[in-house]
Amino acid sequence: MDTSCFTQTQLDIHNSVNKICAQFTDQYWAEHDESGEYPHELHAALAKDGWIGIALPEALGGAGLGISEATVMLQTISQSGAGMAGAQSIHANVYATQPIAKFATEEQRQIMLAGLIKGDYRVCFGVTEPNTGLETLKLKTQAVKEGDNYFISGQKIWISSAQVATKMVLLARTTPIEEVRKPSEGLSLFFVDLDKNAPGLELKRIKKMGARAVDANEVFFDNFRVPIETRIGEEGKGFQIVLHGMNAERCLLAGEALGLGYAALGKASKYARERVVFSRPIGQNQGIQHPLASAYMHLEAAKLATYHAASLYDNLSQDKSITTHAVGLACNSAKYLAAEAAFTACERAVLAHGGMGYSQEYHVERYLRECFIPRIAPVSREMIMNYVAEKALKLPRSY
Numbered sequence: 226m227d228t229s230c231f232t233q234t235q236l237d238i239h240n241s242v243n244k245i246c247a248q249f250t251d252q253y254w255a256e257h258d259e260s261g262e263y264p265h266e267l268h269a270a271l272a273k274d275g276w277i278g279i280a281l282p283e284a285l286g287g288a289g290l291g292i293s294e295a296t297v298m299l300q301t302i303s304q305s306g307a308g309m310a311g312a313q314s315i316h317a318n319v320y321a322t323q324p325i326a327k328f329a330t331e332e333q334r335q336i337m338l339a340g341l342i343k344g345d346y347r348v349c350f351g352v353t354e355p356n357t358g359l360e361t362l363k364l365k366t367q368a369v370k371e372g373d374n375y376f377i378s379g380q381k382i383w384i385s386s387a388q389v390a391t392k393m394v395l396l397a398r399t400t401p402i403e404e405v406r407k408p409s410e411g412l413s414l415f416f417v418d419l420d421k422n423a424p425g426l427e428l429k430r431i432k433k434m435g436a437r438a439v440d441a442n443e444v445f446f447d448n449f450r451v452p453i454e455t456r457i458g459e460e461g462k463g464f465q466i467v468l469h470g471m472n473a474e475r476c477l478l479a480g481e482a483l484g485l486g487y488a489a490l491g492k493a494s495k496y497a498r499e500r501v502v503f504s505r506p507i508g509q510n511q512g513i514q515h516p517l518a519s520a521y522m523h524l525e526a527a528k529l530a531t532y533h534a535a536s537l538y539d540n541l542s543q544d545k546s547i548t549t550h551a552v553g554l555a556c557n558s559a560k561y562l563a564a565e566a567a568f569t570a571c572e573r574a575v576l577a578h579g580g581m582g583y584s585q586e587y588h589v590e591r592y593l594r595e596c597f598i599p600r601i602a603p604v605s606r607e608m609i610m611n612y613v614a615e616k617a618l619k620l621p622r623s624y
Contacts, residue, residue, distance in 0.1 A: 230532055234290070235297045238279075242298050245270045246305035251588050254307055257438035258591055263389050264314050264438050267307065272344025277318050280473075281326055285334060286342045291539035292473045293532060295319050296480035303484025306588065309595040310436040312481040313385055320474040321350040321394040324466045325416060328458040337416050341392070349390040349419070351381040351444060352467070359608055361396075362408035362464065366446065368397035368415065370460075373453050375399070375415070377425075377446040383602070387428055387442040393419045395451075396467055399460050414463035417451045425449035435594030472538055474603055475556040479531040479563035482599040486524045486563075486570035489592045493517055493574035496587070513577055520570040527562040534559040554617055561609045564599035571596040 231239070249267055257264055271277055280295040281287030288294075299319070303312045318341060325337055340346050357363045366379025377397055387393070393416075400411030421428065427445040458466045494517060497508030507513050534555035541547050574589040575582035582589050600606055614620045 230529060231297065235294055238290075238294055238297050239301045241274070242271075242276060242301045243305060245274065245276075246302055246307060246311070249305070249307060249311070251306045254310060254438070255585060255588060255591065258310060258436075259585075261437045261440070263386075263440065264307075264311060265389075267302075267311055268314055268347070269344060271315060272342075275342070277315060277344055278338075278342030280319055281322060281338055281342055282334070285338050287338075291535070292320075292323075292476050293535040293539050295473075296476050296531065296535045299477050300480035300484040303481045304487045305484075306488055308436070308485050308488065308592055309481055309598050310438040312477075312484065313436055313439045313598075316474075316477060316481070317350045317386060317390075317394075318348050320470050320477050321348055323470040323473050324414060325394070325457055327469055328414075328466045329416075333416070333454070333457065337392070346391040347386060347389055348392040348394060348416075349384050349386045350470075351384055351393045351395040353381060353383050353603075355380060355382045355443070359604060362412075363402065364396060364398055364412060366395075366397045367401075368399050368413060368451075370399065370453070374450050375453065375456070377415075377417075377449045377451060379446050381444040381446075382442075383431070384442045384444050385439055387419065387444055388430065388440040391419055393417050393444075394467075394470075396463050399463075405461075409464045411461050412463040412467075413460050414457040414466050415451055415455045416457055417449075417455050423449065434597065435591070436598060471603070472552055472556040475560040476531060476535040476538060478599050478603070479527070479534070479556075479559045482560075482563040482567035482596070483524060483528055483531060485592055485596055485599075486520070486527075486567035489567075489571040489574035489589055489596075490517060490521055490524070492587065492589050492592075493570075493577040496578050496581075507577075516573045517577060520566070520573050523562075523566040523569055527559070527566040530555070530562050531559040550616065554613065557604070557609045557612055560599065560604075561606055561613075564596075564606065567596045568600055 278287030279290050283289035299312045368375040368377045395415045395417050399413040405411040425447045426449050429443040431441045433441055497513050498506055500507045537547055537552045537555050541552055571593040575593050578587055581587050611623050615622050
């Protein structure tokens with residue numbers, strides 16, 4: 226990992242996390258990708274050394290660091306060869322808890338976050354729905370209040386780690402959309418127990434192309450009961466609260482994409498140095514060199530955009546010159562650039578290997594399958610371009 230643009234603290238994080246990740250070989254990740262088995266051992270090792278709470282308050286046992294440092298951690302995990310699967314195994318535990326750390330009561334934080342930081346349980350994030358997709362403000366999952374409880378009915382989709390998580394950060398509609406003045410009103414955020422045996426809850430695993438070691442799921446709620454004390458913040462203000470975690474997630478995913486891209490380039494460069502054809506290493510040929518060099522430069526540019534965005538996010542509350550508008554633009558731009566740079570690096574890594582790039586033995590085919598994740602989620606590349614066109618260039622809204 227190039228040391229430029231990182232603080233000493235961030236470099237220390239990289240070195241420490243990298244030592245943990247070194248225990249998990251390429252073969253470990255290939256086998257877990259093949260079997261779909263969750264990487265419990267990585268989560269346990271990271272929790273043991275306190276890394277799950279890297280961006281959570283010290284008072285709860287966290288490290289009290291920023292999203293910049295969390296992004297370094299997730300880039301390091303991905304770049305170690307764990308790829309998106311390794312990073313995604315703790316991804317939601319880092320970003321989905323940010324709204325809780327900021328908006329929950331002190332009592333709620335103690336109950337909800339302390340055990341997570343210690344690794345006693347895991348959390349997943351329940352926002353996306355099958356019929357609303359990117360239209361978050363049109364979510365249909367309902368939470369109906371009755372006495373001291375809410376009863377939730379609806380469906381969520383693409384919920385990572387729901388099979389192993391025992392908690393969910395859930396966004397649901399507490400006021401029907403036709404009864405609110407603005408679509409952003411009437412949504413509430415909950416931190417619920419994901420008891421698989423509780424009535425009104427059903428999970429269905431989705432078979433997917435990449436990062437198969439981390440489960441993705443459809444989650445069905447049918448009058449699923451959650452106590453009122455699981456609600457975070459004021460009723461109806463959940464969308465504004467959850468936004469605090471969305472920009473953080475864009476930074477983290479950008480870091481994961483960077484790690485994947487650098488890992489792919491590392492494999493390709495090694496192969497190009499060692500593979501001899503026509504009595505010379507193929508890496509001596511400009512037809513191999515130039516695509517890889519170009520991919521490297523795009524990753525380096527995306528790296529600068531990513532850590533610039535993370536720095537803006539971390540300093541928003543202290544630096545009055547930083548606006549939420551600037552943070553949103555930077556975080557979305559970084560996620561887009563890192564995802565595209567990772568795709569290019571992974572594709573060229575496969576091509577540099579020739580026919581062997583198609584083989585599981587060299588791992589780059591796994592990276593290529595995984596690199597579509599940051600291009601698609603949590604918001605598509607096209608929607609980011611819509612956002613940037615509107616917010617930065619003042620062009621008419623297209624959606």
